[in-house]
């Protein structure tokens with residue numbers, strides 16, 4: 399027998415919109431979960447969303463045969479810029495299929511190892527900056543990590559230097575991307591008429607999209623005119639220009655290449671930067687974790703720079719990253735829709751074709767059934783000694799699942815492990831305000847607000 403899906407009381411015209419915190423919707427899903435449990439329905443002006451927050455329900459919607467990715471409102475807004483790029487396309491779009499088949503090997507293990515020098519180059523720019531500015535300099539980690547991740551993906555994907563560390567202000571591409579992403583999020587929760595009336599916001603949104611597209615197009619055109627330019631071999635752009643899809647016999651069109659280059663920048667920088675920011679926060683909040691992390695890094699690296707061979711020798715560093723991604727998944731929600739009307743919870747709840755199912759990943763990652771009663775606590779040990787590998791399928795879920803899982807997972811993990819090892823090898827980091835407690839802001843990802851640190855270069859001989 400099916401049960402009705404619980405729903406908070408609606409307000410005339412606005413439905414449940416007033417239950418959602420516009421700065422960080424994920425906070426509202428967590429609060430509503432406390433009240434309504436593993437599943438509840440929200441009416442968001444013409445859209446119904448079914449929010450699920452338990453492992454069992456998540457595991458059920460991971461079935462690619464019954465459910466597929468829903469390109470929800472804020473992704474549609476981003477899709478206005480990158481069209482059917484990998485992140486924003488429908489799974490049925492022809493260009494998604496071509497790009498997916500061509501790009502999967504491009505992000506394979508061997509290719510990512512080849513990107514080590516690009517990552518190392520940019521990480522050393524961050525280290526130089528923090529060393530030269532010293533502890534007097536107030537660091538906004540989310541801002542500097544965003545410079546790091548954006549410059550790294552840009553250099554590795556198209557041999558293009560954003561040079562974000564050489565300017566205190568955001569470089570034009572990055573400023574445009576930041577404004578564009580935050581406006582995409584806001585307009586997805588704003589009535590269309592209100593957006594249409596905001597003439598200067600609309601003009602800025604269009605100008606930002608144009609600026610990013612123009613830069614990406616000019617990079618592609620320059621590369622086509624000069625395919626053997628120094629450094630221009632074997633990056634993602636080179637592979638996109640030359641590879642042929644064995645299934646369709648087609649190459650990627652120039653437009654699809656431009657859309658996917660911008661997609662990598664969007665999908666690849668904020669997520670990884672949020673992960674690094676949360677790692678920093680959690681490690682500073684847990685001095686016992688810092689001690690163990692330090693001990694491992696010092697033992698493996700000593701005074702040397704990190705190399706590719708070092709990475710598998712640092713399991714505790716990886717466990718700290720995995721535990722951070724569990725407790726604070728940067729992509730804190732994802733959406734799917736049923737391919738046909740169906741039930742969830744072993745026949746308990748009915749969902750229709752019109753329902754988008756939003757996975758509240760932050761709560762699923764704390765489900766006591768999988769993580770025990772201390773799922774709210776940060777404990778890297780739960781990712782060590784075979785425990786990570788023994789988790790039930792889909793229990794650890796920061797990179798999505800199935801066909802539409804993250805293509806950049808290996809890239810992000812390699813880059814982040816190199817960065818974490820290098821940063822904690824070289825610096826003693828401290829909270830600027832030791833009483834700081836976490837507050838969140840959400841655009842495509844969640845990230846801390848008001849979190850500042852100071853970096854003391856380490857004197858390991860002392």
Ligand code: HEM
Nearest residue numbers: 484485665666669670673729796797798802804805806810
């Ligand atoms: C998709 C998370 C890093 C490129 C996704 C999805 C998640 C995710 C959850 C699925 C989204 C959905 O179902 O709607 C993350 C996290 C990262 C990260 C947590 C870092 C910690 C990266 C990087 C890149 C990247 C570094 C590129 C270099 C993509 C792309 C997709 C995607 C292109 C769409 C794949 C498709 O649908 O075919 N990511 N990501 N991501 N990610 Fe990532």
